[in-house]
Amino acid sequence: MNRFLPFEAIAAFRFMREGTAQTTLIVAGVALGVGVIVFMSALIAGLQSNIIRRTLNYMAPIVIVPPEQVARPQRGGTSGLLAENVQPRSQQLRSIDQWQKVREQVARLPSVVAVTPVVSGPGFALRGDANKAVTVTGIEPESYVRVIGLEEKIIAGRLPAGASDIVIGTELSKDLGAGVGDKLRLTTASGAAETLNVVGLFDFGNKAVNERNVYIGLRVAQNLLNLAGGVSSMEVKVHDPFEAETIAQTIQSETGLQADSWIRTNAQFFTAMAAQSLSNTLIRFFVGLTAALGIASVLVVSVVQKSKEIGILRAMGTSRAQVLRVFLVQGGVMGLIGSLFGCALGWGFLAVWRGVALNADGTPLFIIEVEPELFALAAAGATVVGILAAVVPARRAARLDPAVAIRG
Amino acid sequence: MADTPPPGPDAAQTLRLEGVYKSYGIGTPAELEVLHGIDLSLRPGEFAALIGPSGGGKSTLLNLIGLLDRPTAGRLFVTGREAGVLGDTELTRLRGRNIGFVFQYHYLLPAFTAVENVMMPILAARGRPDDAMRKRAGMLLDKVGLTPWRDHMANDLSGGQQQRVAVARALAMDPALVLADEPTGNLDTKSADGVFDVLREVNESSGTTFLIVTHDPRLARRCDRIIELVDGNIVSDRPNAAEAPGNR
Numbered sequence: 001m002n003r004f005l006p007f008e009a010i011a012a013f014r015f016m017r018e019g020t021a022q023t024t025l026i027v028a029g030v031a032l033g034v035g036v037i038v039f040m041s042a043l044i045a046g047l048q049s050n051i052i053r054r055t056l057n058y059m060a061p062i063v064i065v066p067p068e069q070v071a072r073p074q075r076g077g078t079s080g081l082l083a084e085n086v087q088p089r090s091q092q093l094r095s096i097d098q099w100q101k102v103r104e105q106v107a108r109l110p111s112v113v114a115v116t117p118v119v120s121g122p123g124f125a126l127r128g129d130a131n132k133a134v135t136v137t138g139i140e141p142e143s144y145v146r147v148i149g150l151e152e153k154i155i156a157g158r159l160p161a162g163a164s165d166i167v168i169g170t171e172l173s174k175d176l177g178a179g180v181g182d183k184l185r186l187t188t189a190s191g192a193a194e195t196l197n198v199v200g201l202f203d204f205g206n207k208a209v210n211e212r213n214v215y216i217g218l219r220v221a222q223n224l225l226n227l228a229g230g231v232s233s234m235e236v237k238v239h240d241p242f243e244a245e246t247i248a249q250t251i252q253s254e255t256g257l258q259a260d261s262w263i264r265t266n267a268q269f270f271t272a273m274a275a276q277s278l279s280n281t282l283i284r285f286f287v288g289l290t291a292a293l294g295i296a297s298v299l300v301v302s303v304v305q306k307s308k309e310i311g312i313l314r315a316m317g318t319s320r321a322q323v324l325r326v327f328l329v330q331g332g333v334m335g336l337i338g339s340l341f342g343c344a345l346g347w348g349f350l351a352v353w354r355g356v357a358l359n360a361d362g363t364p365l366f367i368i369e370v371e372p373e374l375f376a377l378a379a380a381g382a383t384v385v386g387i388l389a390a391v392v393p394a395r396r397a398a399r400l401d402p403a404v405a406i407r408g
Numbered sequence: 409m410a411d412t413p414p415p416g417p418d419a420a421q422t423l424r425l426e427g428v429y430k431s432y433g434i435g436t437p438a439e440l441e442v443l444h445g446i447d448l449s450l451r452p453g454e455f456a457a458l459i460g461p462s463g464g465g466k467s468t469l470l471n472l473i474g475l476l477d478r479p480t481a482g483r484l485f486v487t488g489r490e491a492g493v494l495g496d497t498e499l500t501r502l503r504g505r506n507i508g509f510v511f512q513y514h515y516l517l518p519a520f521t522a523v524e525n526v527m528m529p530i531l532a533a534r535g536r537p538d539d540a541m542r543k544r545a546g547m548l549l550d551k552v553g554l555t556p557w558r559d560h561m562a563n564d565l566s567g568g569q570q571q572r573v574a575v576a577r578a579l580a581m582d583p584a585l586v587l588a589d590e591p592t593g594n595l596d597t598k599s600a601d602g603v604f605d606v607l608r609e610v611n612e613s614s615g616t617t618f619l620i621v622t623h624d625p626r627l628a629r630r631c632d633r634i635i636e637l638v639d640g641n642i643v644s645d646r647p648n649a650a651e652a653p654g655n656r
Contacts, residue, residue, distance in 0.1 A: 002537075003536065003537050003538060004536075005536070005537075006535050006536055007531045007532055007534075007535055007536070007537075010531070010537070014517070014519035014520060015519060017519065018518065018519040308515055309515065309517050309518075311515075312509075312511075312515045312517070313517075313528070313532065314476075314500070315474065315476060315503070315509050316503075316504060316508075316509065316528065316529040316532065316577070316578075316580075316581075317500060317501065317503055317504015317505065317529050317532050317533055317581065318500070318504070318532040319497055319500045319501075319532075320496065320497075320500070321497075322532060401476075401477075402476045403471040403476040403477045406476075406511060406515065407467070
């Protein structure tokens with residue numbers, strides 16, 4: 001007898017050891033269930049965070065742009081006459097009105113991590129005979145890297161710092177034959193042009209982005225795109241990317257500007273992800289329920305088998321509450337031990353999966369980051385489920401009439 | 409270890425029953441009155457036998473005295489405390505501290521060793537095991553002559569040995585009263601005598617009161633007092649004339 005354990009735990013452990021076969025079977029059952037839950041959860045979380053990471057790599061969670069320009073038919077003339085066909089207005093590149101103020105206002109929101117101004121518009125990159133359409137993105141490097149991890153994507157050179165610096169993607173570099181140290185010419189539709197030095201190459205792991213995006217200083221971009229002093233959009237990073245839509249709506253109502261969250265921009269993908277999460281929740285629920293029923297049935301049988309012993313315990317002064325706890329402890333311990341084995345099992349599943357799910361070149365299909373919290377949560381969850389499952393049998397045991405139980 | 413009884417007319421008595429009735433199936437057509445107004449008291453240190461035919465209400469009476477069941481009417485005092493006014497938790501505590509049980513089928517806990525079984529009532533009362541209760545359990549096992557078997561699992565002991573463990577367990581809390589329901593009914597004559605001797609020795613050495621239900625007239629004759637229960641009434645309650653010092 002362990003002197004550090006209370007009576008209830010001692011009795012619970014001995015009872016479980018007595019029914020070794022039953023205990024082993026149910027612990028194995030719980031372990032399998034927890035293993036499946038851990039594996040599924042890690043897999044789905046890995047899959048989702050991977051896709052999210054890939055998307056948010058080159059995309060800010062929220063982009064603030066000026067409100068859309070709408071056509072306003074002129075009133076007057078013959079009253080009661082309605083314009084039958086209103087031509088929608090073409091959207092010109094405009095600046096966000098008083099963007100410095102808006103920037104401060106948005107940065108003050110508690111859920112916002114960083115805000116960065118961006119000047120973005122179409123342009124052409126020229127080098128020798130090569131000529132490529134690009135998206136010119138003028139950035140303020142210090143704040144931009146806090147929204148989008150551009151510096152981590154730089155594979156050669158550095159971020160743009162001076163007025164004549166440009167950073168291009170690996171694909172564009174290949175197309176133009178321009179590497180770090182080379183010069184290229186950037187022109188825009190307005191006819192403005194600048195000759196810039198390539199100071200860095202980036203790789204976002206996305207061909208379209210690597211081909212089309214070029215990063216230059218904010219001021220140069222303002223000149224090129226004829227937006228002196230203005231910015232075409234502001235990109236916002238938030239603490240929780242899944243809250244982006246609500247935060248975007250807050251920004252929209254507070255500034256009167258249009259704020260697009262990445263959730264709305266990728267609506268379809270989000271629906272799919274929500275369905276995935278729902279199915280995972282359902283699986284967890286039913287596996288948990290199955291484990292609970294298993295534990296409950298084992299304990300119900302145990303209470304019947306041990307009714308005489310319970311009667312004796314009651315006769316010699318054990319209270320109803322103590323008997324109740326003896327069985328609750330059994331449920332909790334079965335859940336806990338099962339979940340510990342289950343975590344190991346889930347870990348094993350994941351290890352096997354990692355060895356199998358590889359790209360053709362041997363790199364992992366996607367990275368699964370197993371968080372320790374997942375295991376802690378699974379263990380805690382299984383323990384709680386075990387205790388809950390034990391409630392009904394434990395109450396039965398506690399309610400046993402000792403006189404009847406002993407007489408048999 | 410037993411509660412100090414409050415002063416009162418019953419304080420001197422280990423057990424007192426006043427007009428105790430017990431009925432089963434109250435309010436149903438099968439209502440059955442098993443005990444019809446029992447008056448009974450036991451003084452400290454008494455060694456009494458409860459005899460009578462099967463179905464006469466012996467087990468019912470024993471369950472009431474053991475606080476495992478409540479009477480339909482009447483009053484019951486254990487060490488001077490009235491059981492009827494106590495709640496379930498209090499009743500369990502009163503039972504645990506003052507009454508020891510020895511059953512016909514010893515009912516040890518098979519998952520525990522002999523010494524652990526003896527410790528069990530103290531453990532349940534105190535919550536955590538300690539050396540003092542282990543020592544006391546060892547001492548009690550020594551008293552019933554089982555020291556060599558103290559660490560054997562309960563199921564590995566013979567019937568007589570198991571019943572001795574049960575006796576030691578009944579004494580663990582140093583109860584004022586030990587109730588024994590056919591303690592030797594399941595044993596051969598030699599083992600039965602051994603167990604009975606142990607009960608008698610404990611009674612004489614520590615002054616514990618015993619009430620022993622038995623069918624065996626041979627054993628009943630070795631008690632100080634014989635109470636006979638027939639059809640729910642005490643038909644005779646007399647000191648045992650045959651029992652005198654040196655006569656055993």
